[in-house]
Amino acid sequence: MEREYEAFWVFEEEAPDELKNHKKMEPLRGKMIVSFYRYEGTVVIDDDGISMRGRSIRTGESFQAYISFTNILRMEKIPLFGLKGEEKIPERILKIVYQEDGKKESVYIQEKLFETNNEEV
Numbered sequence: 001m002e003r004e005y006e007a008f009w010v011f012e013e014e015a016p017d018e019l020k021n022h023k024k025m026e027p028l029r030g031k032m033i034v035s036f037y038r039y040e041g042t043v044v045i046d047d048d049g050i051s052m053r054g055r056s057i058r059t060g061e062s063f064q065a066y067i068s069f070t071n072i073l074r075m076e077k078i079p080l081f082g083l084k085g086e087e088k089i090p091e092r093i094l095k096i097v098y099q100e101d102g103k104k105e106s107v108y109i110q111e112k113l114f115e116t117n118n119e120e121v
Contacts, residue, residue: 008037
């Protein structure tokens with residue numbers, strides 16, 4: 001079975017401190033969340049793992065990555081505090097901690113409900 005989502009994502013080494021230190025973060029609002037991310041595109045979850053295909057938000061350069069379920073060490077949902085009103089924002093960010101080439105890595109993924117061209121909030 002395969003599921004496909006439009007999403008934003010950022011790897012831990014590129015993430016701002018507000019996202020890495022999520023237990024201490026201030027309430028997040030609107031487009032500020034989008035500014036955390038470095039990539040946008042399609043995230044596909046299949047029986048074997050997670051594929052991310054898209055482009056860099058900053059440069060427009062194509063990007064592709066794959067994380068096998070056998071390499072995933074931990075997944076956690078990070079709640080977004082202080083969101084209210086009519087803002088169309090997912091309730092959580094998914095943090096995936098995985099091992100690649102003997103090194104622990106992390107990626108933050110959020111389902112896409114924003115357009116980066118500032119037309120949709």
